Amino acid sequence: xxxxxxxxxxxxxxxxxxxxxxxxxxxxxxxxxxxxxxxxxxxxxxxxxxxxxxxxxxxxxxxxxxxxxxxxxxxxxxxxxxxxxxxxxxxxxxxxxxxxxxxxxxxxxxxxxxx
Amino acid sequence: xxxxxxxxxxxxxxxxxxxxxxxxxxxxxxxxxxxxxxxxxxxxxxxxxxxxxxxxxxxxxxxxxxxxxxxxxxxxxxxxxxxxxxxxxxxxxxxxxxxxxxxxxxxxxxx
Numbered sequence: 001x002x003x004x005x006x007x008x009x010x011x012x013x014x015x016x017x018x019x020x021x022x023x024x025x026x027x028x029x030x031x032x033x034x035x036x037x038x039x040x041x042x043x044x045x046x047x048x049x050x051x052x053x054x055x056x057x058x059x060x061x062x063x064x065x066x067x068x069x070x071x072x073x074x075x076x077x078x079x080x081x082x083x084x085x086x087x088x089x090x091x092x093x094x095x096x097x098x099x100x101x102x103x104x105x106x107x108x109x110x111x112x113x114x115x
Numbered sequence: 116x117x118x119x120x121x122x123x124x125x126x127x128x129x130x131x132x133x134x135x136x137x138x139x140x141x142x143x144x145x146x147x148x149x150x151x152x153x154x155x156x157x158x159x160x161x162x163x164x165x166x167x168x169x170x171x172x173x174x175x176x177x178x179x180x181x182x183x184x185x186x187x188x189x190x191x192x193x194x195x196x197x198x199x200x201x202x203x204x205x206x207x208x209x210x211x212x213x214x215x216x217x218x219x220x221x222x223x224x225x226x
Contacts, residue, residue, distance in 0.1 A: 033213065041218055042204065042216040042217050043204065056213070059213070103164070109158055
């Protein structure tokens with residue numbers, strides 16, 4: 001597709017279960033971000049991938065969160081042993097070039113609800 | 116510790132009038148600023164940006180002003196249209212670091 005694609009769009013899970021969220025960035029974009037937006041909050045940076053470099057994981061809130069990017073394209077964000085405070089919209093964005101700034105192209109997000 | 120602050124959670128403006136959305140930041144090393152617009156159930160979309168070497172950038176009905184000494188930027192929309200109703204996020208970055216976003220301001224343009 002032409003834009004950033006995320007799945008699932010909605011996920012309801014029980015506390016303690018693991019979830020996987022998928023992001024398919026714009027073809028050719030070398031950098032990929034994960035952000036999340038909790039209720040009433042701004043966009044919180046989680047992790048970014050740039051080409052073959054080691055990812056910047058400085059925003060991950062706990063070791064229950066991990067992400068990988070296979071083949072420099074599709075990324076999966078995994079949350080283990082989900083907690084209610086993990087409920088948020090998880091947004092993926094990609095950008096062309098090597099810079100981290102500039103115009104990020106966001107997907108529609110995956111809304112996670114932990115019961 | 117919020118580095119980018121949007122102190123007004125919401126704003127209502129009459130159609131045709133000017134909308135002014137404000138943003139303050141604390142990190143004086145920020146050198147690039149952006150505004151994103153978000154409709155419900157959609158991802159944010161880029162609206163306009165400004166580099167710290169400028170104090171104004173204009174694109175059609177949208178103008179961003181940067182006051183570095185006050186660590187303040189604003190987005191002006193004139194004339195405001197009902198389709199401008201959305202949540203507007205201010206974002207900033209320092210060099211090649213990830214964008215830091217504010218909490219957003221919900222703009223309602225009333226016809």
